[in-house]
Amino acid sequence: MSDSRQNQPPRWPYYTLAVICCLTLVALFYALSSNSKTTTDPVAEMRAPVNFASLPYEERLDAPMEEGVKRIDYAILRALQDANVSASGIELVAIEQQRFGDETFHFQQLRINSQYTADELITPIATALVQWANKATLTKLSTNMYRVTFNDVETHLLKFNKITATTDFDKNPATLDIGGHLTIVIDDLGESISAAHSLAGLSYPVTFAIWPRSSYAKEIADIASAFSREIIIHQPMEPMSADAQPGPGAVYVDMTPEDIRATVRANFKLVPGAVGLNNHMGSKFTQNREAVREVALEAKKRGFFVLDSMTHAKSVFFNEAKRQGLIAFRRNVFIDNVKEVQSTLHQLKKAERIALAKGTAIAIGHPHPTTLLALQEWEKQRNPRVAVVKLSELLNF
Missing domain, CATH: 3.20.20.370 (Glycoside hydrolase/deacetylase)
Incomplete structure (x- = not known):
């Protein structure tokens, strides 16, 4: 009785081919890894333009009053923007440097010119203040005037002016003299x-x-x-x-x-x-x-x-x-x-x-x-x- 295994082809070429394929895959993996590393220099990309939010060397400003005022600024602007008040209708009519303890901050008078009344805008502003500057307090002074305080210090005076037509309030054509x-x-x-x-x-x-x-x-x-x-x-x-x-x-x-x-x-x-x-x-x-x-x-x-x-x-x-x-x-x-x-x-x-x-x-x-x-x-x-x-x-x- 003859041995059927003598008629089978040798298996070593298959083993050799498998080993070559494995080595090729490993080499390809390392080549791709090497290319990806060379295209991303961690120092060069530390502050790439696409991700400035993760700046590594920032220090929180040690000025709680100034920080609070800027949060109030943001809350007011965000509320007015969401209410579709034109940016040109938000006037910074006066600013004054004041002192609170060791800090200085800028007291601001804002005039909001829009198609809305004070009553229609004050609710979204109050909501935004709670969200972004929860230590701020909003007080009604008159029908169209409100005061904002932070830590019981007045920081903003808001005057609301209802208008019937759109006006560009940012431009002052009266004079172009450098002031x-x-x-x-x-x-x-x-x-x-x-x-x-x-x-x-x-x-x-x-x-x-x-x-x-x-x-x-x-x-x-x-x-x-x-x-x-x-x-x-x-x-x-x-x-x-x-x-x-x-x-x-x-x-x-x-x-x-x-x-x-x-x-x-x-x-x-x-x-x-x-x-x-x-x-x-x-x-x-x-x-x-x-x-x-x-x-x-x-x-x-x-x-x-x-x-x-x-x-x-x-x-x-x-x-x-x-x-x-x-x-x-x-x-x-x-x-x-x-x-x-x-x-x-x-x-x-x-x-x-x-x-x-x-x-x-x-x-x-x-x-x-x-x-x-x-x-x-x-x-x-x-x-x-x-x-x-x-x-x-x-x-x-």
């Missing part, structure tokens, strides 16, 4: 080339505050220079919260004077064309007079001016820089604590009002997509009586 000068500083630049191009392409000048040790510090400085935009160093400084990380190149209060100055000096070399500096974070550092003195003295050697971003109400950075003989400025408004286009536009209008009232104003924003959109929209509707100038040019006014 104030405004500087807009955009912080946190250095991780998005596209954001830099967007800012450089605006018809008015914005000041570029560039992180010295960011991925594209030099490239963004080159873009700013090509468009004649002013450049300052966005110097990282120690915050109050241990959870907030100021990033590389930061200075801390426990550093020696020599280390502070060496760190700042090294940062100065990384951003070509810079003419000044402001603080990134720094709510703890800017309260320490000895620490900020070292930064100011090193800035003085370079002929820099200083902008105190005022991330803490007790900051002494501005005063100490002035005491050391430097040209120094102080921030008036953060325009984008609330990352929403209409809110940012309102803060820009607030900055306009301050400039008209005081002669000059400084507003600070960040390269959020909503901020970039708001700046483009503001370009079309900004008050022609407010000139937008470089930070260094404020000295002339």
Whole structure:
């Protein structure tokens, strides 16, 4: 009886083919993995334009009153927007800087011109305040006037004006004489080339505050220079919260004077064309007079001016820089604590009002997509009586 196995073909070619297929699949998997890794550089994408909401180095503003006022601003604007009140019908008719404890805030008078009565608008405003600023209180003063308080301090006066026709209330054709000068500083630049191009392409000048040790510090400085935009160093400084990380190149209060100055000096070399500096974070550092003195003295050697971003109400950075003989400025408004286009536009209008009232104003924003959109929209509707100038040019006014 013959063995049927002798007539069967050998199986080793099948085993060999199976092994080759497995090896090919493994090689293909690693090749695809390698390609995907090379296309995503974690440093370059750390602040990609598509996801600015996850900025890694932000510090919560240590100013509860200012934060509360901006939440009230947002609640009012959101309610009016939902009620289909035209943005041109919301007038910021007056603004006044007031003090609450160690803080300053801006008391605002708003006139709302619309086809609705006060009674029709006050309910959605009250609802929005509960949602966005639950410590705010709304009080009726008359048929068409309401007061908003925060922590029992008056922050807003609302006047409602019912109209029968649509009117453009943003424009004031009576005069085009320049009544104030405004500087807009955009912080946190250095991780998005596209954001830099967007800012450089605006018809008015914005000041570029560039992180010295960011991925594209030099490239963004080159873009700013090509468009004649002013450049300052966005110097990282120690915050109050241990959870907030100021990033590389930061200075801390426990550093020696020599280390502070060496760190700042090294940062100065990384951003070509810079003419000044402001603080990134720094709510703890800017309260320490000895620490900020070292930064100011090193800035003085370079002929820099200083902008105190005022991330803490007790900051002494501005005063100490002035005491050391430097040209120094102080921030008036953060325009984008609330990352929403209409809110940012309102803060820009607030900055306009301050400039008209005081002669000059400084507003600070960040390269959020909503901020970039708001700046483009503001370009079309900004008050022609407010000139937008470089930070260094404020000295002339």
